[in-house]
Amino acid sequence: MIDSKFLLLIPLLPLIGSIISGLYSLLNSEKTNYKINENLVSFISCATPIISFLISLMFFLSLNNLEEKLITYNFYNWISSGYLNVDFELMLDPLSSMMTIVITFIGSLIHIYSISYMHNDRGFARYFSYLNLFTFSMLILVLAKNLPLMFLGWEGVGLCSYLLIGFWFQDKEKAIAGNKAFITNRIGDLGFLIGIFLIFWQIGTLDFIDINQKVSEMNLEIITLITLLLFVGAMGKSAQIPLHVWLPDAMAGPTPVSALIHAATMVTAGIYMIVRLNVLYSLSPFTLSIVASIGLFTAFFAATVAITQDDIKKVLAYSTVSQLGYMFLGVGIGAYTAGTFHLFTHAFFKALLFLGSGSVIHAMSNEQNIWKMGGLFSKMKITAITFCIGTLAISGIPPFAGFFSKDEILWKVFESGNILFYIIALFTSFLTAFYMSRLFFVVFFGNLRIKDENIISHIHESPIFMIIPLIILAVFSTIVGFLGIPHSSLFESWLSPIIVKQNEIQHYQNSMEIVLMFISVLIAILGISSAYYFYVVKNNIVENLYNNPKLKPIYKMSYNKWYFDEVYRDIIIKPLYFISNNILFVIDKYLIDGFVNGISKLYSAMSYAFRDIQSGIVRHYAYFMIFGMFIIFLISIF
Amino acid sequence: MIANTIFFWIFSLIAVISALFMITRKHPLSSALCLVITFIALSGLYGLLSAKLLFVIQILVYAGAIMSLIIFSIMLLNVKEENLPKEDNIKKRVIFSSLLLLPMFFIIYLSIELYETYYFQDISSDFGSIKSLGLFLFTKYTLPFEIVSILLLIALLGVVVLAKRKI
Amino acid sequence: MISTQDYLIVSAILFFIGVLGVLTRKNLFIIFMSIELMLNSVNLTFVTFSRFFEDLTGQAIVFLVIAVAAAEAAIGLSIVILIFKNKESLNIDDFNIMKG
Numbered sequence: 001m002i003d004s005k006f007l008l009l010i011p012l013l014p015l016i017g018s019i020i021s022g023l024y025s026l027l028n029s030e031k032t033n034y035k036i037n038e039n040l041v042s043f044i045s046c047a048t049p050i051i052s053f054l055i056s057l058m059f060f061l062s063l064n065n066l067e068e069k070l071i072t073y074n075f076y077n078w079i080s081s082g083y084l085n086v087d088f089e090l091m092l093d094p095l096s097s098m099m100t101i102v103i104t105f106i107g108s109l110i111h112i113y114s115i116s117y118m119h120n121d122r123g124f125a126r127y128f129s130y131l132n133l134f135t136f137s138m139l140i141l142v143l144a145k146n147l148p149l150m151f152l153g154w155e156g157v158g159l160c161s162y163l164l165i166g167f168w169f170q171d172k173e174k175a176i177a178g179n180k181a182f183i184t185n186r187i188g189d190l191g192f193l194i195g196i197f198l199i200f201w202q203i204g205t206l207d208f209i210d211i212n213q214k215v216s217e218m219n220l221e222i223i224t225l226i227t228l229l230l231f232v233g234a235m236g237k238s239a240q241i242p243l244h245v246w247l248p249d250a251m252a253g254p255t256p257v258s259a260l261i262h263a264a265t266m267v268t269a270g271i272y273m274i275v276r277l278n279v280l281y282s283l284s285p286f287t288l289s290i291v292a293s294i295g296l297f298t299a300f301f302a303a304t305v306a307i308t309q310d311d312i313k314k315v316l317a318y319s320t321v322s323q324l325g326y327m328f329l330g331v332g333i334g335a336y337t338a339g340t341f342h343l344f345t346h347a348f349f350k351a352l353l354f355l356g357s358g359s360v361i362h363a364m365s366n367e368q369n370i371w372k373m374g375g376l377f378s379k380m381k382i383t384a385i386t387f388c389i390g391t392l393a394i395s396g397i398p399p400f401a402g403f404f405s406k407d408e409i410l411w412k413v414f415e416s417g418n419i420l421f422y423i424i425a426l427f428t429s430f431l432t433a434f435y436m437s438r439l440f441f442v443v444f445f446g447n448l449r450i451k452d453e454n455i456i457s458h459i460h461e462s463p464i465f466m467i468i469p470l471i472i473l474a475v476f477s478t479i480v481g482f483l484g485i486p487h488s489s490l491f492e493s494w495l496s497p498i499i500v501k502q503n504e505i506q507h508y509q510n511s512m513e514i515v516l517m518f519i520s521v522l523i524a525i526l527g528i529s530s531a532y533y534f535y536v537v538k539n540n541i542v543e544n545l546y547n548n549p550k551l552k553p554i555y556k557m558s559y560n561k562w563y564f565d566e567v568y569r570d571i572i573i574k575p576l577y578f579i580s581n582n583i584l585f586v587i588d589k590y591l592i593d594g595f596v597n598g599i600s601k602l603y604s605a606m607s608y609a610f611r612d613i614q615s616g617i618v619r620h621y622a623y624f625m626i627f628g629m630f631i632i633f634l635i636s637i638f
Numbered sequence: 639m640i641a642n643t644i645f646f647w648i649f650s651l652i653a654v655i656s657a658l659f660m661i662t663r664k665h666p667l668s669s670a671l672c673l674v675i676t677f678i679a680l681s682g683l684y685g686l687l688s689a690k691l692l693f694v695i696q697i698l699v700y701a702g703a704i705m706s707l708i709i710f711s712i713m714l715l716n717v718k719e720e721n722l723p724k725e726d727n728i729k730k731r732v733i734f735s736s737l738l739l740l741p742m743f744f745i746i747y748l749s750i751e752l753y754e755t756y757y758f759q760d761i762s763s764d765f766g767s768i769k770s771l772g773l774f775l776f777t778k779y780t781l782p783f784e785i786v787s788i789l790l791l792i793a794l795l796g797v798v799v800l801a802k803r804k805i
Numbered sequence: 806m807i808s809t810q811d812y813l814i815v816s817a818i819l820f821f822i823g824v825l826g827v828l829t830r831k832n833l834f835i836i837f838m839s840i841e842l843m844l845n846s847v848n849l850t851f852v853t854f855s856r857f858f859e860d861l862t863g864q865a866i867v868f869l870v871i872a873v874a875a876a877e878a879a880i881g882l883s884i885v886i887l888i889f890k891n892k893e894s895l896n897i898d899d900f901n902i903m904k905g
Contacts, residue, residue, distance in 0.1 A: 614903060614904060615901065615904060616900075616901025616902065616903045616904030617897075617898050617901055618897055618900075619731075619827075619828060619897070619898075622827055622828055623735075623738065623828070626738055626739065626742070626824070626828075627738065629742065630738070630741065630742055633742060633745050637745065639806065642807060643806060643807050646807045646811065646812075650811075650815040653815065653819060654815065654818055654819065654822070657819055657822045657823075657842055658822060660822075660826070660835070660838060660839075660842065661822060661823075661825060661826035661829070661830060661835065661839060663835075666832055666834035666835055666838075666895075669834070669835050669838055670834070670838060673838050673841065673842065676819075676842065676845070677845065680819075680845055680848075680849060683812065683815070683849060683852075684849075684852055686807075687812070687852050687853060687855075687856040688856060689852045689855065689856070689864050689867075691864070691868075692852060692864055692867055692868065692871075695868065695871055696871070699871050699875060700841075700845070700871065700874075703875065704841070704874065704875055704878045707878055707879065707882060708834070708837070708838065708878070708882065711882045711885065711886055712834055714886070715886060715889050717834075717895065721893070721894070721895060722832060722895060723831040723832055723894070723895055723896030723897075723898070723899075724831075724896075725830065725831055725832075728829060731828065731829045732825070732829050735824075735825055735828040735829055736825070738828075739821055739824060739825065739828075742821075743817065743821050746817050747814065747817065750810050750813045750814055750817065751810065753809070753810060753813075755808045755809075755810060756808055756809045756810075756857060757806050757807075757808050758807070758808075758809075758856060758857075761856075761859060765859065765861075766855075766861070766864060770861065771861055771864055771865065771868070774861040774862075774864075774865055775865050775868065778862075778865075779865050779869075782869055783869070786869050786872045786873060787872075789872075789873065789876055790872060790875070790876050792876075793875075793876035793877075793879050793880055794879070796879075796880055796883075797879045797880060797883045800880070800883040800884065800887060801883050801886070803887065
């Protein structure tokens with residue numbers, strides 16, 4: 001048994017690492033020209049999440065032995081004001097235990113990977129400081145026992161994503177991408193915050209366990225409102241339509257950061273929050289249907305966009321949006337376990353894919369356009385094979401992880417009786433297989449399209465620190481799926497204590513499930529083989545598509561991401577600019593400024609009358625002081 | 639007991655008179671010497687109140703260290719007659735200040751007189767000795783004691799910094 | 806016979822002499838010494854009450870006050886010296902930068 005107060009160590013260690021490397025990075029400014037000792041920084045920054053991972057494992061084992069699967073520890077009273085009483089209290093239950101292990105495990109691998117990837121970067125120590133802070137925030141988010149503490153982690157994650165996406169802030173475009181992520185998240189956070197306030201207003205508590213017990217005190221309308229507002233927060237963090245725009249731009253950061261954001265942290269926060277409050281969500285069918293619809297639409301939308309992107313990281317970004325849509329779809333139809341399981345497996349193969357793409361980009365001297373790559377299979381075999389495993393996993397080919405989780409969601413959708421949803425989800429799964437294999441074939445097959453001799457001669461397999469995480473992740477992407485074999489799922493029984501019980505209605509026979517399983521595998525194989533046909537057998541397909549007048553508008557629409565950014569610009573940003581430039585400017589300048597300046601003028605006029613009291617002679621001040629004392633004496637006597 | 643009374647009158651008269659001398663001398667050096675006498679007389683009063691350690695410390699630290707520091711700095715500056723500020727209008731200031739202070743003094747005097755009269759009882763010879771006060775300081779007042787030591791250290795550094803500054 | 810009140814009155818007289826010194830004199834050194842005198846008169850009050858309650862706390866505080874006074878004297882005197890070097894004057898009325 002491990003003492004529950006060591007729970008604090010899990011988030012605390014990365015924080016310590018962050019502080020150390022953060023302070024160390026201060027030495028390296030423009031002026032000092034100090035050479036950072038990279039070995040020292042990488043040792044501290046990688047050791048802390050690894051130790052956190054080991055502690056998480058120990059907690060996982062001791063949680064396994066407990067009858068009631070819950071470890072809590074109250075560290076101190078954080079906020080105490082009137083009826084509001086918030087403790088700094090951490091909680092470990094099956095869900096958060098699973099999350100801590102995923103975060104620290106994948107986080108550690110990404111840290112190790114970054115040692116090589118960020119080698120010789122000016123901001124090496126700063127980068128690791130942010131990375132550790134990111135891990136810390138995410139751990140606080142998942143370990144929090146009440147909503148305000150979760151909100152702390154939630155905001156911390158938002159902050160770190162801003163810092164890391166805009167890591168190379170000298171490049172203005174990248175700094176703007178960081179701003180975009182931050183501002184988009186703010187919109188979601190506003191909804192989340194109002195949801196928290198509403199919960200407190202209704203039941204006077206913010207503790208998860210108390211919320212679950214007191215949930216019956218609220219009426220249905222208010223629950224629907226709260227859950228919808230919280231879902232707005234989840235949309236912001238987990239990049240669902242219409243707040244998805246920041247995630248593809250988040251590719252501006254270093255590639256391991258993208259891996260961390262997309263796989264282990266940040267985007268999973270929304271799913272986690274909904275599963276954490278599943279008791280609340282289960283009471284509001286309306287919200288759940290909204291969640292499922294938005295999830296499904298996002299999954300479909302992102303898959304269509306991913307087909308035409310030509311930046312390797314953008315394809316992966318949209319695939320993440322799409323997979324997150326799947327998770328929300330699963331959660332929205334009430335299959336919390338299936339959604340969480342997809343989150344779990346997705347973390348592994350998406351980290352694998354991103355780190356693989358990082359390896360490719362590294363080899364290609366920071367070239368990200370897939371039409372300049374090609375034929376890399378022979379040059380970087382390990383990256384190619386692990387990337388292939390990731391592709392198969394995300395496409396849903398057995399026995400890789402993605403098959404089990406995605407099939408589970410598809411089966412639950414089918415079981416819920418909504419055939420339209422099922423068909424769209426299945427089609428999306430076809431698209432997923434198609435665009436992922438397209439990416440794989442274009443990058444690793446065919447002929448190298450780039451002509452620059454310097455870059456060609458530089459292509460090589462990545463260093464050992466980058467390869468080892470790839471191999472580990474590839475192994476896990478292959479095997480973790482077996483934790484969730486239908487009908488004997490270890491994962492489901494592990495999570496069962498915290499998931500609200502639902503009435504099991506057996507609509508269909510088990511044989512139906514097997515038939516559907518075959519259908520989805522078939523669909524995936526169809527997607528892969530059509531990608532093979534289009535991009536390997538007939539590799540000039542893109543030009544044909546683009547020159548075909550019928551397909552051109554569709555192609556352009558997909559290529560331009562359904563014009564979401566343009567629509568936002570024209571509908572929201574431009575009118576805002578217009579209003580602020582022409583109407584609010586006048587109000588601000590003459591009304592508000594006039595008021596503020598008037599007050600300051602009033603005070604300066606008043607002080608002019610009294611300035612002679614300040615003679616500057618110490619004795620006069622002493623006279624005043626004694627006179628004041630005299631008055632106090634008189635008051636105290638009478 | 640009668641000796642106590644006599645010594646009390648002697649010491650307080652010396653303290654008050656030399657304090658009055660202190661604020662009326664023209665040259666700061668003579669004021670400082672008067673102040674030394676006040677401090678020594680005060681230490682006598684401490685002795686009468688059986689604060690033995692404070693009696694010693696008052697003489698050592700106040701009359702000894704602090705006052706010699708003041709005298710040193712006066713001599714270091716080599717203040718001459720023409721450097722001394724002209725105390726013009728001193729009568730006006732004295733009258734004004736006294737008018738301001740007398741009511742306060744009167745109030746304080748009244749509040750002291752209204753206080754119950756208490757004649758000192760005999761007390762064990764241990765009270766106020768080095769051992770008892772030392773034990774008291776190092777048990778109940780350890781933290782303030784340590785903080786004061788840090789304050790002294792900082793004052794030391796501050797003086798060095800101030801004194802080395804070129805103007 | 807001598808009572809607590811007598812000591813307190815002596816202390817009050819000394820305190821007011823100190824205040825008078827601060828209020829009437831212009832010489833920096835004398836003002837500084839008047840402040841020291843006020844500190845000492847308060848110390849006397851503490852010691853008197855310590856004897857009255859037969860409690861050592863008063864003496865402990867006097868001990869700490871003396872230590873603080875030593876620090877204060879050191880810093881204060883170095884400031885006086887700096888001022889004198891700077892302005893060639895000991896007149897407190899010459900230092901009126903704060904005049905409004």
